[in-house]
Amino acid sequence: MDNNIERLTPAADTDDLTSGDTSGGFHEEFSCEHDDGSGHDGLYHSHSHRPEYSEQELEEERQHFRTVVAAFRYYKKHSLKKITKQQTHYEDLSKGQQSKLPLFLDQLDALRQCADVNYHFILKILEQNPFEELSEDEENNKINHPIATFHMEKVHTTLRMLMRDWSAAGAVERTQAYGLLIAAIQRYLPVTDRNMGGFRVLNPGAGLGRLSWELAKLGYASIGNEFSLYMLLASNFVLNACTEVDAFKIYPWIGHASNNTSSADKLIGITVPDVNPTDLPAGHKFGMVAGDFLEIFDREASWDAVVTCFFIDTARNIVEYVEHIWQLLRPGAFWMNLGPLLYHFADMPQECCIELSYDELKAAIQKTGFVFLEEKFDIPCSYVQNPRSMLQYEYRCVFFVCQKPSDPVITAS
Numbered sequence: 001m002d003n004n005i006e007r008l009t010p011a012a013d014t015d016d017l018t019s020g021d022t023s024g025g026f027h028e029e030f031s032c033e034h035d036d037g038s039g040h041d042g043l044y045h046s047h048s049h050r051p052e053y054s055e056q057e058l059e060e061e062r063q064h065f066r067t068v069v070a071a072f073r074y075y076k077k078h079s080l081k082k083i084t085k086q087q088t089h090y091e092d093l094s095k096g097q098q099s100k101l102p103l104f105l106d107q108l109d110a111l112r113q114c115a116d117v118n119y120h121f122i123l124k125i126l127e128q129n130p131f132e133e134l135s136e137d138e139e140n141n142k143i144n145h146p147i148a149t150f151h152m153e154k155v156h157t158t159l160r161m162l163m164r165d166w167s168a169a170g171a172v173e174r175t176q177a178y179g180l181l182i183a184a185i186q187r188y189l190p191v192t193d194r195n196m197g198g199f200r201v202l203n204p205g206a207g208l209g210r211l212s213w214e215l216a217k218l219g220y221a222s223i224g225n226e227f228s229l230y231m232l233l234a235s236n237f238v239l240n241a242c243t244e245v246d247a248f249k250i251y252p253w254i255g256h257a258s259n260n261t262s263s264a265d266k267l268i269g270i271t272v273p274d275v276n277p278t279d280l281p282a283g284h285k286f287g288m289v290a291g292d293f294l295e296i297f298d299r300e301a302s303w304d305a306v307v308t309c310f311f312i313d314t315a316r317n318i319v320e321y322v323e324h325i326w327q328l329l330r331p332g333a334f335w336m337n338l339g340p341l342l343y344h345f346a347d348m349p350q351e352c353c354i355e356l357s358y359d360e361l362k363a364a365i366q367k368t369g370f371v372f373l374e375e376k377f378d379i380p381c382s383y384v385q386n387p388r389s390m391l392q393y394e395y396r397c398v399f400f401v402c403q404k405p406s407d408p409v410i411t412a413s
């Protein structure tokens with residue numbers, strides 16, 4: 001497997017990780033590609049452009065990158081601080097109360113060990129960092145300063161996202177969401193021996209890249225696109241540095257203080273990756289592209305499909321997403337979508353966000369020119385769910401397939 005790591009394109013000024021995970025603020029300018037060693041397939045280059053950025057914007061991106069690396073590095077201190085706080089609370093109890101909690105301190109020790117294992121995994125992600133080298137001074141400066149909770153949450157979310165995308169434990173979530181999308185794309189764009197690698201599929205908001213990878217494995221020319229550096233660093237590690245099934249164990253739930261039935265639940269580990277990410281067919285075409293999907297792909301009507309999963313509600317202006325997808329697709333091509341409408345920027349005082357109901361959105365999609373081919377409601381989907389928690393969230397997602405007609409009458413402005 002060859003890695004082609006390149007500094008390519010700028011990203012947006014937010015980096016949401018999960019549904020419901022809102023604010024952000026950075027620019028990033030990286031791309032990692034992954035092919036089978038048969039040479040660069042040029043997919044990225046034929047579909048993207050590089051807008052010019054000012055020195056100040058580039059410096060902001062570098063600064064953001066340093067913050068992300070620092071947040072990853074701060075993970076252990078952050079986790080240990082929380083555990084020590086628990087210990088302090090315990091020590092403040094009366095001796096009589098402490099004696100009623102005989103295993104409490106052992107549990108805290110076990111959590112410390114799990115945090116250490118997670119931290120070593122994080123160090124592996126950083127070792128594989130394809131982007132920018134940081135000087136020792138820069139790293140030391142950062143690691144010694146506490147990092148904003150917002151960023152620490154992103155680190156924890158990244159570990160939990162590994163459960164969703166790259167562990168056997170995430171199979172249920174993946175079947176619920178990716179399964180439907182994959183089946184749809186196979187219905188409308190079936191891969192045969194003769195057209196292998198011929199259909200170009202874009203998956204914006206790819207997260208840790210599993211859906212994009214599955215599509216490449218099935219013979220699509222698949223590009224995942226993502227603008228969160230947390231996601232990009234972690235997916236780069238899995239896709240470009242992992243070659244063995246279940247090579248790493250991590251503990252995604254140690255930060256979950258509430259809703260545990262058993263104290264052992266926090267200590268449940270998962271192994272990643274559940275597949276060998278290099279196990280792709282000969283001649284496969286697969287890439288992960290960094291940057292804001294609204295900025296980095298030319299509107300050249302060349303994609304055969306756009307597949308969106310838990311993504312469209314990340315928009316400030318969802319109509320702009322619809323129009324952009326329209327412009328990316330060639331006439332006759334398809335858009336497959338699954339997800340809720342949990343608008344990431346809703347109710348944020350400084351942010352514009354057009355919060356449409358699904359019927360308003362559907363009307364806007366149709367007015368853009370798309371024709372609905374399939375539509376399903378109430379699809380139960382969980383998202384990065386701790387299966388043992390007493391609190392279980394379930395989305396009732398909408399799924400649709402629509403087509404840009406071969407001879408479009410209406411076009412987006």
Ligand SMILES: C[S@@+](CC[C@H](N)C(=O)[O-])C[C@H]1O[C@@H](n2cnc3c(N)ncnc32)[C@H](O)[C@@H]1O
Nearest residue numbers: 016018019205207226227228292293309310314
């Ligand atoms: C809710 S997550 C879904 C991830 C993945 N599709 C899944 O189902 O697990 C949404 C993802 O979209 C990414 N994202 C949001 N806006 C984006 C944009 N404009 N361009 C690229 N990625 C974006 C976020 O960083 C986040 O990883």
